[in-house]
Amino acid sequence: METTRTATQVIPILGDPVAQVATPALWNEVFRARGQDAICVPLDLPAAGLAPFLECVRQARNVPGFLSTVPHKASLASACDALSDTARLLGVVNTVRLTEGGRMVGDMFDGQGMLDAIEMTGVALAGARLAICGAGAAGGAIAIEAAKRGAREIALIDTDAARTAALAEKLAAVAALQIRTDLPGSADILVNASPAGSPGAAPPPFGAALIAGARCVAEALTDPEETELLKTARRAGIATVPGREMARCQALRMRAFLGLETTG
Amino acid sequence: METTRTATQVIPILGDPVAQVATPALWNEVFRARGQDAICVPLDLPAAGLAPFLECVRQARNVPGFLSTVPHKASLASACDALSDTARLLGVVNTVRLTEGGRMVGDMFDGQGMLDAIEMTGVALAGARLAICGAGAAGGAIAIEAAKRGAREIALIDTDAARTAALAEKLAAVAALQIRTDLPGSADILVNASPAGSPGAAPPPFGAALIAGARCVAEALTDPEETELLKTARRAGIATVPGREMARCQALRMRAFLGLETTG
Numbered sequence: 256m257e258t259t260r261t262a263t264q265v266i267p268i269l270g271d272p273v274a275q276v277a278t279p280a281l282w283n284e285v286f287r288a289r290g291q292d293a294i295c296v297p298l299d300l301p302a303a304g305l306a307p308f309l310e311c312v313r314q315a316r317n318v319p320g321f322l323s324t325v326p327h328k329a330s331l332a333s334a335c336d337a338l339s340d341t342a343r344l345l346g347v348v349n350t351v352r353l354t355e356g357g358r359m360v361g362d363m364f365d366g367q368g369m370l371d372a373i374e375m376t377g378v379a380l381a382g383a384r385l386a387i388c389g390a391g392a393a394g395g396a397i398a399i400e401a402a403k404r405g406a407r408e409i410a411l412i413d414t415d416a417a418r419t420a421a422l423a424e425k426l427a428a429v430a431a432l433q434i435r436t437d438l439p440g441s442a443d444i445l446v447n448a449s450p451a452g453s454p455g456a457a458p459p460p461f462g463a464a465l466i467a468g469a470r471c472v473a474e475a476l477t478d479p480e481e482t483e484l485l486k487t488a489r490r491a492g493i494a495t496v497p498g499r500e501m502a503r504c505q506a507l508r509m510r511a512f513l514g515l516e517t518t519g
Numbered sequence: 520m521e522t523t524r525t526a527t528q529v530i531p532i533l534g535d536p537v538a539q540v541a542t543p544a545l546w547n548e549v550f551r552a553r554g555q556d557a558i559c560v561p562l563d564l565p566a567a568g569l570a571p572f573l574e575c576v577r578q579a580r581n582v583p584g585f586l587s588t589v590p591h592k593a594s595l596a597s598a599c600d601a602l603s604d605t606a607r608l609l610g611v612v613n614t615v616r617l618t619e620g621g622r623m624v625g626d627m628f629d630g631q632g633m634l635d636a637i638e639m640t641g642v643a644l645a646g647a648r649l650a651i652c653g654a655g656a657a658g659g660a661i662a663i664e665a666a667k668r669g670a671r672e673i674a675l676i677d678t679d680a681a682r683t684a685a686l687a688e689k690l691a692a693v694a695a696l697q698i699r700t701d702l703p704g705s706a707d708i709l710v711n712a713s714p715a716g717s718p719g720a721a722p723p724p725f726g727a728a729l730i731a732g733a734r735c736v737a738e739a740l741t742d743p744e745e746t747e748l749l750k751t752a753r754r755a756g757i758a759t760v761p762g763r764e765m766a767r768c769q770a771l772r773m774r775a776f777l778g779l780e781t782t783g
Contacts, residue, residue, distance in 0.1 A: 299526045310575075
């Protein structure tokens with residue numbers, strides 16, 4: 256019998272492990288509040304389960320797409336039939352849409368989520384100078400999106416010189432802008448996209464003068480909710496973006512990509 | 520990384536279609552009321568998706584098992600590594616448990632659910648005479664379970680003579696009891712396990728005298744909630760089992776089988 260997504264829309268989130276992921280609780284709260292017949296479901300799946308998972312969700316009629324967290328972001332990018340520019344440049348996806356024809360389209364929304372949140376503080380990206388701590392997937396996505404939105408200078412700060420250089424090279428291909436891999440003397444926007452400042456780890460190496468001279472300080476960490484970086488910025492009267500605000504903006508982008516925001 | 524079911528327990532229910540299935544809403548209400556970290560998720564899956572689905576859930580660490588409805592009950596019985604007596608005799612399963620080693624154990628709980636509900640009205644099965652309308656999977660499971668619980672006589676009523684005879688043969692192998700395939704003059708327990716009485720269909724062929732002489736009248740249909748059969752029995756002062764009560768009892772058996780009633 257042919258039916259087309261008549262049932263509850265199911266959005267799996269894949270991880271190994273997955274118990275730490277807050278997305279199902281947050282998304283299901285939104286769906287419940289809206290009366291939307293959709294559900295986000297965590298799947299604790301080792302790498303060996305990816306291929307059958309993909310084959311299964313391609314066949315299922317009520318799975319518009321799925322989300323992914325560690326360690327599957329790169330494998331899933333390889334498995335996609337099409338990728339956004341950012342996902343292709345970084346080689347990772349955190350959201351995959353399944354098209355009617357069974358194709359998989361992957362994207363990576365950390366950058367859009369963070370920059371949407373920054374712009375909501377009233378700080379424009381066009382012509383801005385950013386310093387981003389962390390040259391991993393999240394930092395990379397943020398840097399690429401900042402370049403697309405007209406940033407004038409981006410400083411990439413990471414203890415891993417090789418991956419910093421690799422990201423700088425990718426970034427140079429996106430737009431014409433100043434790219435540096437050392438701490439600048441001043442910047443308009445400071446972003447932490449690294450584990451620095453998480454429990455047991457020192458905060459990112461943004462000094463007091465750098466913070467005091469910024470217009471916006473943004474944090475990707477959600478644990479703790481209030482990092483030292485955010486506290487310092489707030490004491491200095493600087494606009495801040497906490498990790499949960501980036502996550503909220505990113506979730507909106509992800510759900511729109513999966514066709515789950517059409518009911519407004 | 521090795522984790523063992525640290526995440527939400529996910530129980531898929533497979534169907535094609537699946538939008539009509541009430542199980543996810545009913546189960547999730549129970550889980551929510553208990554504060555149990557488990558979720559039942561409908562999956563609208565054509566037959567081509569069964570093999571990858573099975574491989575995926577064998578790999579996943581937070582799927583204790585799954586449920587199945589039309590048209591997958593027979594295919595899944597074939598795919599199981601072990602079956603209950605009832606599931607093996609009937610060749611169908613509606614619940615599959617995944618063991619730690621990745622084995623699939625299938626069972627069919629319509630019979631236990633219905634007979635649990637009948638016994639809760641105070642009517643004993645030992646020595647009872649039953650008339651069951653419907654010799655399909657549900658009727659078969661109910662007949663087999665009644666035989667196991669000591670029924671003395673079972674009359675199987677179905678318009679399909681061949682499948683009625685086939686079920687009578689299977690039933691004879693379960694226990695020594697009287698089996699007939701015509702309407703008896705009297706019976707202790709009347710069961711409708713057929714579509715008779717659903718919207719647009721005539722009620723089962725249980726006459727007024729048969730109903731008035733019974734001690735319990737049970738209905739498997741849940742739509743409508745109040746069938747003509749139930750109304751007639753209630754007017755005659757006979758104990759009744761509505762379809763939703765059978766469904767409730769069956770759900771308890773299914774969840775226990777999947778290890779979800781241990782926190783009870």
